[in-house]
Amino acid sequence: MHLAKNSNKIHIERVYDAPVRAVWDAWTDPEQVGKWWGPRGFSITTHSKDLRAGGSWRYTMHGPDGTDYPNVTKYYVVEPYQKLEYDHGGSDDRPPLFRVTVTFAEAAGKTTMRLTFALASAQAAAETAKFIRQAGGNATWDRLAEHLEETATGRRRFVINRTLAAPASIVFRMWTSPEHLAQWLPPPGTTMRFVRSPIAAGKSTHFVIESAQGSAPMHVKALYLEIEPDRRIVYTQQFVDEREQVVSPPDAGTWPPTLLTTVTFAEEAPDRTRVTVTMEPHGEVTEAEIDAFARERSGMTLGWTASLDALEAMVGELGRNSDNAKAER
Numbered sequence: 001m002h003l004a005k006n007s008n009k010i011h012i013e014r015v016y017d018a019p020v021r022a023v024w025d026a027w028t029d030p031e032q033v034g035k036w037w038g039p040r041g042f043s044i045t046t047h048s049k050d051l052r053a054g055g056s057w058r059y060t061m062h063g064p065d066g067t068d069y070p071n072v073t074k075y076y077v078v079e080p081y082q083k084l085e086y087d088h089g090g091s092d093d094r095p096p097l098f099r100v101t102v103t104f105a106e107a108a109g110k111t112t113m114r115l116t117f118a119l120a121s122a123q124a125a126a127e128t129a130k131f132i133r134q135a136g137g138n139a140t141w142d143r144l145a146e147h148l149e150e151t152a153t154g155r156r157r158f159v160i161n162r163t164l165a166a167p168a169s170i171v172f173r174m175w176t177s178p179e180h181l182a183q184w185l186p187p188p189g190t191t192m193r194f195v196r197s198p199i200a201a202g203k204s205t206h207f208v209i210e211s212a213q214g215s216a217p218m219h220v221k222a223l224y225l226e227i228e229p230d231r232r233i234v235y236t237q238q239f240v241d242e243r244e245q246v247v248s249p250p251d252a253g254t255w256p257p258t259l260l261t262t263v264t265f266a267e268e269a270p271d272r273t274r275v276t277v278t279m280e281p282h283g284e285v286t287e288a289e290i291d292a293f294a295r296e297r298s299g300m301t302l303g304w305t306a307s308l309d310a311l312e313a314m315v316g317e318l319g320r321n322s323d324n325a326k327a328e329r
Contacts, residue, residue, distance in 0.1 A: 001129060001138055002163055002272065008125045010098075010117040010132075013268060014141050014161065018148040020106035023113060024081045026147060027102075036143040037061075039136035040298040053078050057086075077101075088117070098128065113141075139301050145278075146297075156294045157280040160301060162308040166315040168230040168265045168273045174311055175233055175263060178205070184310035187303055189213070201227045206244060218250060233263040236282055252296075256281035256289040277304060 002011045016023055026032045030046040037044050041064035049057045057073040070091045077085035082104060089097030099118045104111055119125040132138060138161065145159040164171050174180045178197040186192035186209050195206040201224050209218040219240045226234040237259045239249045246257050260282035266274045279300070281290050 001132065002268070003125055003129045006122045008119050008122050010119070010125055010129050012115040012117075012138075012141065013274070014113045014145070015266070016111045016113065016145055016148055017109075018111055018152060019109055020081050020104050020111045022148060022152065023104055023111045023144075026144060026151070027084070032147065032151075036140070036147040038140055038143075040139045040143065040301050041136075051075065051078055098124075136301065136305070142301075155280060156290055157278055158293070158297045158300050159276065159278050160304045160308070161274060161276050162312065163268060163272060163274045164312055164315050165272055166318070167271060168267050170315060170318060171273045171275060171311075172230045172233075172265055174315065176227065180314070182207070184314050185307050188306050195219075199227070200224060206240070216250065219244075231265055234261070236260055252292065254288050254292045256285045256293055258282045258285075259293075275308070 002013075003009075004011075026036065028049075028051055030049050034044050034046060038061055043062045045060045045062065047058040047060070049055075049059075051057070053075055055075050055078075057071075057075070059071050059073075061069040061071060063069065070093075071089070072091050073086050073088060074090075074096075075084065075086045076099075077083055083102070085099070085101045087096035087098075088100045097119075101116045101118070103114050105114075106112075117125070117128065119128055142159040142161060146157050149155055149157050149159075174184065176199045178194050178199060181199075182192040182194065190209050190211050193208050193210070195208060197205050197207070199205060204221055204223040206219065206221050209220065211217075219242060221238045221240045221244055222235045223237075224233070224235045226232060238246050238257060239255075241247050248255055258281070259279050262278045264276045264278075266276070268274050281293050
């Protein structure tokens, strides 16, 4: 999500590993949209959907606390497989919050989706961007990626994105420097130390997460399979004991022994990089372990969000220090 200074428009860009027809159908088929629309933990019931200019979509969003949110979306532009324009956040009793324009473009079998939220003022846009972030609304587009993957292949993945105000080279360094990684990756209230720290293809790391509350330390082993500078990192991850024997994570009796994580870095602009983290069970795994993984995706979103918040703050501090250094020259 990107909001330029003093702009009344919020921009979101995602690239999905699916043809445009699949992405369009996921947006417009009520049965499919009910599987991914909204933040994690939310579900929707569609009452009617008239997909045409001048038509409307009536649905109720159900919050995880049981609260219902009636919605009426009015369509202004419907160009199949190319563009939608509609009002969002309104109902019979309240005006819409903003106008949405979403475009779809396919290249090499992948679809680039670009969303623009237009609000009444720059202040309203800033407040809405903050609300979307706090409410976990960005996870909607991660859920869409998961839905598209599961529909196409049956694989159940976890996806999370974050756009950071820094070049890909700096963001990549934050992921491949043990010193930096230990500062932003651990959950709040914990610390991270490396027992073994070579981050390189074919090498493995062993780190420990320790809590200030005195709970048992958590050992993790990561084996790096691919490292492509400024573009991609692929590694497996296992919970282990001090001797690096695989164990179940704390408070989770059923869990995949190995997870495969892929991190990609895409420059949206010279000073803006979108990071995409994809995780999935790897190797020999049971259906019960896959189900346990899928059920935990809301919790994984909370954990990764906290880590990415810390990374964003760290990258921002680096940028400010760099700007100050340039100003002093």
